[in-house]
Amino acid sequence: MAKTKVSPKATSSLGPNEVRKMYRNMLLARTIDERMWTLNRAGKAPFVIPCRGQEAAQVGWAAGLRPTDYFLPYYRDIGVMVTLGYTARQAFLSLLGKAEDVTSGGRQMPGHYGWRERHVITGSSPVTTQVLHAVGIAYASQLRGEDTVSAASLGEGSTSQGDFHEALNWASIYKLPVLFVVENNGYAISSPQSKEMAVQDTAERALGYGMAGVTVDGTDFFASYEATVQAAERARRGDGPTLLEFKMYRLLPHSSDDDDRTYRSREEVDAWKDRDPIQRMQNHVLEAGIMTAEEVDALRVEVQAEVDDAIAYAEAAPYPPVEDMFTHVYAD
Amino acid sequence: MAKTKVSPKATSSLGPNEVRKMYRNMLLARTIDERMWTLNRAGKAPFVIPCRGQEAAQVGWAAGLRPTDYFLPYYRDIGVMVTLGYTARQAFLSLLGKAEDVTSGGRQMPGHYGWRERHVITGSSPVTTQVLHAVGIAYASQLRGEDTVSAASLGEGSTSQGDFHEALNWASIYKLPVLFVVENNGYAISSPQSKEMAVQDTAERALGYGMAGVTVDGTDFFASYEATVQAAERARRGDGPTLLEFKMYRLLPHSSDDDDRTYRSREEVDAWKDRDPIQRMQNHVLEAGIMTAEEVDALRVEVQAEVDDAIAYAEAAPYPPVEDMFTHVYAD
Amino acid sequence: MAVKNLIDGIREAMHEEMARDERVVLLGEDVGKRGGVFRASEGLVDAYGDKRVIDAPLGESGIVGVAIGMALNGLVPIAEIQFADFIHPAFNQIVSEAAKIRYRSDNDFHVPMVIRAPFGGGVHGGLYHSQSVEAFFMHVPGLKVVIPSTPADAKGLLKAAIRDEDPVLFFEHKRSYRLVRGEVPDGDVTVPIGKARMVREGKDLSIFAYGLMALYAEQAADTLAKEGISAEVIDLRTLLPLDREAILASVARTHRALIVHEANYTMGAGAEVAATIAEGALYELDAPIRRLAGPDIPAMPFNTPQEEHFMPNPEKIAQAARELLAL
Amino acid sequence: MAVKNLIDGIREAMHEEMARDERVVLLGEDVGKRGGVFRASEGLVDAYGDKRVIDAPLGESGIVGVAIGMALNGLVPIAEIQFADFIHPAFNQIVSEAAKIRYRSDNDFHVPMVIRAPFGGGVHGGLYHSQSVEAFFMHVPGLKVVIPSTPADAKGLLKAAIRDEDPVLFFEHKRSYRLVRGEVPDGDVTVPIGKARMVREGKDLSIFAYGLMALYAEQAADTLAKEGISAEVIDLRTLLPLDREAILASVARTHRALIVHEANYTMGAGAEVAATIAEGALYELDAPIRRLAGPDIPAMPFNTPQEEHFMPNPEKIAQAARELLAL
Ligand SMILES: Cc1ncc(C[n+]2csc(CCOP(=O)(O)OP(=O)(O)O)c2C)c(N)n1
């Protein structure tokens, strides 16, 4: 199968209500992200890992799948989580390591998702391990003849890991219903893509496996959504895995511990702000007449209020009791 | 760079004396292999790993490089070693784990090559680790501005390992002077190629790295030799690495511990005997008038005598003293 | 009860568990038609098909990582690593992933799976087909580490491992596969993980061992008995969680401890056993603890005399016991 | 002598060695322009260029495997692993390759190289940015394992590691990077690998520790001194080869041993230290050995109270010492 590019049109399959919902998801992800940084800079949250610039792709690929599918998001995927129903409260409970944190009960750093009820598989920090889990999950689905798909996301830099190769190899040999979602934001911390691979498009990595590889404009929600829907259909039809590459830009430093001024120019960063996915989506809902300017403003206020409430709630919430740290090493 | 196929002609660059020498190398490798099995079946050698069917490619790729280059052969590469000057005595000293064994002083199992004087880098059993070493070696050569090439060989099954991916990725990013030599004999122990990858040619694996990939008839010495010379030239010119795939067939079981009747038919094996590389090379030297039938017979006798002597020598040779096992854990 | 080889116990356990529970699958290099390079899975692909007995592409991180995914989605995988020496590429998937999934998800997820691997030397395997790797995994809470020494335990413990809700590393001494014979109870008998086995009671010293060394310790105890020395032999069987109670109770009876393993001396399982005694039964000891182990060299050499010198054996164990009693 | 941070010692050592010997190169994720995520290599790429200070593609097996190749071809690589928790993908290259190359080639080849990694907790790093992984490598003959606890040792030991002819794993406690300050001798001073450091002499008990815990042990000893308890503190510094002589000599003086580490209790370095004493100085002991260590849970939780509870600290060390003396 050859590498193809999907062009960013085909908004047709989603109705206006759904589009509004997607825009809200993107806005909520962005607002959570912004306020996490504020908390960090105020000394109230030890660590933040941003999603800024990647919301269109994240909401797009999550929305392109079914709730019965399996999701293995990586640490930036606030947009994926929000699309799956993760609330602002949940996000801030996790940020602060509180007992009620749905991802890990306060055990893991923020950004390490997992939510059994919503088919979000628990993730770790060492990058790229999850792509093999997605393959094993897909194998089990295929064995039982189910039509579920599993999807693992990772950064473009993480495709350099050995596990990436082993995962794509297994998936292509067994034609498994799995999507490898590369959120290509141009950098692995300070390392530009050119230091991670010799090819222009990460999707070219699919060629060595005889697998479909697709490069998508990841600042465009609709392109991201449609490419995912198509890849998932292929997978459900038994036509095997797809490597989906969403191209975009990491608008912020790698994390709250990083200072990106050491390795990239402000001009480069500013240039990408013109393609801010939130702005693009806002333009679309306004131009397409899906929302009025007043409705957009009201939505912003609503989302801000949700996040305000979430922060207050999370700050007041208790930590897990110390003795709980000894539980769940093994089955009881 | 696209994947290309090299056609098996171009015998011109080697003179008759050299061709005779190459034929002798192949014959010596084969004869060593045959007699190792006899020793094993007689209970005198615990373990044999055969090269049978792969001699043309092995002698071809080794001869296509310079003595100043670096060699990282894998366990089947008797033909490579013989081409680099490894004698029958050395082969049998290693087989029996005798003190004089040049590869490891009797420490390693047979087939784990290493010979500092001839630029053969010490190898281990876990497959595919050596490809990363070849990359690091090439990096050092490039850093110092030397025109040496390093070449690591491995089986097609071993290309499924994560280290293979990481090695090709590094090599292509830095355009390193390194050759990845895949001796594709159709099986990884019992696993046919179709269970190791979804592509037809292992050389296709090069595509995901923007690297040259070449598929060669590995039963043809001349094709193997020429493809290597060309790839090495590219590397020395600064045009980067090449994935060289030699296609052939493992005529024997995986090792003396294996029984291939459990997983492949005798018809399949027999069909490949028609393309026995030794036979092909013999036909060539006869047809091209490089040797007469009498000379071929005399060569056979000579090689048998060399191996007879080697076995007698190795059997009589002493084991290393027990106390030596405690040396060389660290520098003294 | 029929007398069988240790490897028969392994095969039977897999056979019965795959018949009993269709969630159980086996994956690994050459486990299908070839039946595994040691023939542990012979016949399984014929019985259960190549969707449940899976010839994996060559790559241990892939095998374990895919197995984790299977376990996360309702299967119970048995991942075979062809030789324990080749488990290292999967170290990250085992230590960072399998071991921590239950804990990190606050019990939301867990991975019931077994990783089987033949280990140990004495088979002319040289540096890379002889290693003992169990000690690495004893430092990883969330894993269990099991090593059987008899055919009955091989079967019973493997069945228990397959039914366990957590990842179990199951190491089988390859030299014992066909060397060790014994009675194997018929039917569905499991042996509990986490309990040491009293091989033979004694009063002059305790010998702690596992795998092939448990057999050798038993043979050493026979020799010692003829000399009037009464050695207690404890087969640890599970190294994680370690049966500290059994260790301390034995030392309280005999007042002398000898620990035997083939793995390198430094930081082998003997370190933890010795530390356990030094913390928990120090006042019981009448003599220093003694560890008899593989020497601190990178791995076992191939050539016959050096390989023999590396391996502990019944005579070396008996000699170490005599020396310990002379202190 | 100037007073510096521990991380300054690291950076200076690399700087000086790269200036002294052009064979020395540094490779790792973000070690170039970014200067490493902790800034250990800040300024190096400007001084030595991006051919010698190499931003590696993301993959630890690649980093270590390529470094081995470099070492085989005349370079002296320093491979940085961004966090010790991420060393596991490189386990095979370290254990099967780096550790065994000299031995398996009968001294024909060797790999002079250093693998540096920040380890340890107390920085809100959660499960995967807090781990202590040193114990795994103590079981691997052919490797050396070094952990400095002061800026002077950081510099002197790292210089020694870079000049060592064998692979050295060099773990730096990340919390100590900017917390621990001390005098660093100017000029070309190395500190020998393999020798423990007497931090403070004492007569009532010996506390063995390393890394941040050596500092905490020293602070605990200050507290204990005020109570009239004289604690000897030994900074092990090198875990492999372990300075068994220094351990045994100390126990012969104090007759009581407390071992402290942050790594999980079971099969942590404390196991080998305890076993060493139980074998070599049993008759010297007036009380059971005590190990104070991270609990046997998969790794350190992120939330503040549980993280604090996981970490040993000066007060816990002092309390363990008091208990040991009460026995
Ligand atoms: C195995 C491993 N090595 C190193 C790291 C440290 N690390 C965290 S994120 C990161 C860069 C990842 O880049 P990319 O895959 O492009 O994802 P992005 O952060 O850009 O979204 C690195 C090196 C890690 N988490 N895991």
Ligand SMILES: Cc1ncc(C[n+]2csc(CCOP(=O)(O)OP(=O)(O)O)c2C)c(N)n1
């Ligand atoms: C890491 C690792 N896993 C498993 C093995 C066991 N093993 C030895 S050779 C082999 C098959 C290799 O097949 P291929 O790469 O095609 O080479 P061939 O033997 O066919 O020449 C396997 C699985 C090994 N040596 N190393």
Ligand SMILES: [Mg+2]
């Ligand atoms: Mg990125």
Ligand SMILES: [Mg+2]
């Ligand atoms: Mg093969």
